[in-house]
Amino acid sequence: MIFRLLLLLLVGYLGSVAFYSRVESEPMPLLRLAGKKTVVLSLWVSGAFGLMTLIENLWINS
């Protein structure tokens, strides 16, 4: 699980740096923007996964 989360963060960050070079061309602001986008992206992905796991454990498997 930890490995997958780290991989998600790494891949999300690398992709965000390249993709958001379209809207920010200065290096430091680009790295910060990519960081913010990676956090949002990772929360969407892992948050949905965590929520569904919680629902499964609390109601479906109980």
Next chain:
Amino acid sequence: MEAEKRPYRALLAGMLLPGLGHLYAGDKRRALTAFVLVTILFAMGVWLADYRLFAFTGNPFAGSDSFLGVILSKLPFQCWPEVGNLGESTLFWNLQPPLDGERSRLLRLPLEYENLGLVLTGLSSALNFLLAADACWLVARDNLSAERGREIGGHVGRNLVAAWLVPGLGHWLLGKKQTALLVGGSLLALWALGLYFSEFLGIDRSQLYWWWAAQSGMGGGTLVSSLAFGPLQVTHDVPQMDLGITLLSVAGLINLAVLTDIYTQSETQALQDAGLIEVSADGEVQA
């Protein structure tokens, strides 16, 4: 008075036949270069792969009775990225041997240079699309030059092809060296992760046709990896194959997004150099 040329017509003409867009734009030297380069690579690819580039997808209008359906069934627009060279693809699509029982049997047998042939047709077509975009820019540039009475330079085509071949090189040529290193490094790292997780098996066009079309957004990476690893045999179960293929394809697609940005930035720089616009420190453009 001569009618004003339209940039989108140069783009469509270039996609219809290599060099036709540049001919429309009035640049005969680039037209000849584009035609010879793309045509030789494409024809060599078709010959080496024995028309197998058409064997992976079917035309959805094949067998149609309607007039439009018959016309559309003659166009291989389902072949990607060969659609970037639609005229020559259509020519060879209609010249291919009929798919009878014997041909179906032969298609299942391995062919020595199939991988190289498929790489050549695919990448030469993707390159042709970038050259057509260059022709589009030339027409737009000449229109603006005539309107404002100023000479406009610019290297849109060069920057596009450079960024396609080497991720980040487009930014480098635009003088944004730190961004170039970040973009290039990120995309190459994604690419390397993709190769690692797929155990170097995630870039085989004959097995992963549509994924390869997305990967070809990174032309240099696709060329080198396809030639080096495309012929590798899958001899064992690869547990992270899906992840590897996806990462390679995402890297290719993100580079396509970067290419659109390189076009815009090259255009902006050319207009800035000609004194037609001013770009402030925070990136705001003023006419």
